[in-house]
Amino acid sequence: MEALRTVRIRPRGEAEGAFAGPHKSHFRGTAVEFADYREYSPGDDIRQVDWKVFARTDRHYLRLYDAERNLLTYQVVDKSVSMEFAGVVTRTASKLEHAARLAAAISYLVLREGDELGLSLVDTRLHQHLSAAASWAQLNRVLDTLGRLRAEGRTDLGAGLEQVFAQTKRRGILIILSDFLEADPRFWKAIDLFRRSRFDVMFFQIVHPEEFELPAVLAARFLDPEGDGVFNTEPDAIRNLYRRRFAAFVSEIKANCQARGCDWYLANTAEDVHGFLRRCFLAREGGP
């Protein structure tokens, strides 16, 4: 965790949390930074009237200030069976475990800043939803949920995200941890939904090294973990073709993310979580 000591997660837009916090908000409040004047209308707090202006102009104006709010962060973890893959020859943590570790680390970073954090587990639907909260008790709940995480069910991220969207009250950061193997049009529509609501969306695509290269075995009977497909082959004979096809898929996900103004990170399960996150968020700070 030492690696993440200086790392902070900041929204690209303005925070919309319920409590005052370190992040700039579009709410006008009573903090110190003056923003604008507005003419008084009945019902306004009379304490905000600028009497010096009234003395000069004989009209009632209110002083408006930029309020600083805390950050809302929603984490969505894909828990479908496809995330269970941990490799055949090159054994690493499973993609789901890796996603859980990433989610835990992110949770810590969020709550350390006093921001609110929510967690949703999805496969074909929203499975478990922890509403956003900003307490250390929330961290315990999140870690407890992640600790009991089991891969099951097929993937329908689109449907799951729609349900997550219905649960969100305010905009913030949406972090999705998945392999995105079933990124269908419905999924991208759901992402568009979040983006239209000015959510800051971050994709963490979890990939096992053997998904890039195929397992180094002589002969294999490949099974579709989310279906009935069976494919017998000698990986050496098709490795090149497969490699090109998978690289095209990853490039496609990245291009779709960038087209929607989302951040995209490729998380290799063989990599250290904390170093990876540090690299990602520091790059995000320095990025556009």
Added chain:
Amino acid sequence: MNWPAFTNPWMLAGLVAVGLPVLIHFLTRARPQRIAFPPFKFLVAACAGRQSVHRLRTVLLLALRCLLVLALALLFTRPFLKPNDAPANPQAARRVVLFLDASLSMRAVHQGISLFDRAQAEAAGVLRDLPAGTEAAVILEGATPRSLLPALSANLPALHDELVKARSTYECGDPAAALALAQKLLGGAGTIYIFSDFQKSNWEGVRELPGGILCRLRPVVTEAEDNVAITTAQLIPAAPVVGEPVEVVCTVFNCTARPREETVRLELGEFTRETRVALPPFGSADAVFNLAFPRAGSFAGKVTLPPDDLPEDNTRYLAANVGKSLAVLLVCDADATDWQGPPFYLGHALVPSPQAAPGLQLIFRRSQDLDRGVLETADVFVLAAPVTLTGEALEIITRRVQEGARLITFLDGPTAPDLMIAALAPPFQLQRAVESGSGEPVLTGPHKLFQDLDAADFSALRFHRHLQNQVLTNRAGDVLLAYPDGSAALTLSAAGQGAMVLANLPLTPDGGDFIGHPLFPALVHELLRAVRHDAAEHAVTPGAAWMLDVPTAGDGAVTVIDPENQPGAVQVLASGRNTRLALRAAKIPGVYTVKQGEAVVACAAVNVDPQESDTRPLALENLKTGAGSTVTILHDEEELAFAGKTRPLWPSLAAAAAILLGLEMLLPACWRNAGSAPVATAEKRRAVAG
């Protein structure tokens, strides 16, 4: 070829090892590991169709390995092929005749080498490979077949030396005669190797191959020949006179399957002309040159085509012995000054004016005024009935016509039977004189006199008398005009070396309206032209002995110089005003010059036989085999090399095994390179991660 036999047949048991690769494949193939693979759909999409390719490659590799084992197993059995045409009588294999086509067509050049040279080399190879003790002979097929040694000989080295010294000829081949000689040499049992181009024009004359003999046919032609030839070149008239219009007619034959256009060039004396001629595929066309010789004497020349695969038949030589004048002897007993008599009409028809008939010298004689001198010097005899000829005159005329003079006889009146000279084989027999008050028309016969049919409209003419006759069987082609009763009115026949016209036409005005009609002089002129036009060029071909009649004066020795300027052997058969020479067979085509002392008295052309120019091959399958004979066609040099021999198969099997082994090692390496590219580097992955 028949089925292979094996030196070590018990080694065939090794064939069971063919299944070994399959067995090893199934025993050692990797057990597939079950892997739940999340990007399964990309795997399937990326490898769509590759699985079947992979399976095919596996099967191919397996088949290669099985074949490799099969080849190795067969290699140990030492297989060989027995000849399928081995003669039943072992002695027959030890009596061999090599039949080498040395005719002109074998001089054709294919791929830079002449057919004869190829055949000679192959025949020499066969001769060298004959086992010791074999008796052999080599026959060169030309106009007259020739055996290099007089009989079968066991001295194969000597025969080989003779064979390599042999040269192709310019002669027309006679395969039937050569086969007969081969059969005679073999005495009824043996083997004949025939190296030839199997030209259809020569070989279709062979009724059947010799019986009781093994014939191995080796066609040496590898491709269709590109051959165009000049097959005839004729002077019309054959013996022109000074100033007379002469046509040189050349027939050009296209022996290819495509139409073509060729340039024909004539070089004759000081004349040089060119013309183009369009030729249909496997067809002929005539090229005609018109000229007139300015002086008397001998003119030599040639007609040429651009060279092709067989250049020897692209040149045809011409020799023109131009006379000072043509002596036409008109024999008639009527008064020449009587404008109603035959001499008047005939004289004016033959020589209307000196300009109209340049070089023509008309000599008029009554029959009783004929002397030996005029009879011996006349070129054309015109006998206008009624004529009463003495026996001596008839004898001289007959001899002169047989030697090449021309005879035109008008049969009208009671002396007609006397003018039907039996020695000249007239085409019809006279029966009786018939008369017709209203007049009989004449009809054109099968032989056309006039090229232009409009000029030959005889329908308006009526004849009041004629001699009824019976045209002989097979001589109907000689008839130019005929009466409605079938009697011949006008015939043109060859007679010895000359020609003869019999005109069964009345020559007085009371006999019909022919005399005085414009057709009469035209007909007489056309008859004179036709009678001087040789039916065919007097073809003298290499390989055939020939005779030559030349005008000589005095007792000077006559020599003949060949085209290579070498004097040739000549025998004088008869001498006098004309000398008849007998010459040995010419070896090469060209113009042969006859000299008396230093003076050139005549020249003669020797040309290749046009039959050799048709180089289309015979379908060998259609060649009839004699009783008890076996025929094998050796299509290539390999078949020739193994003809009649046991052929070991181990070199082929060893080569096959080596190729299979190479493929077995090469293909998997190629597939590996094509199927799996170098391992994707971490840099590449990072680039994807952005």
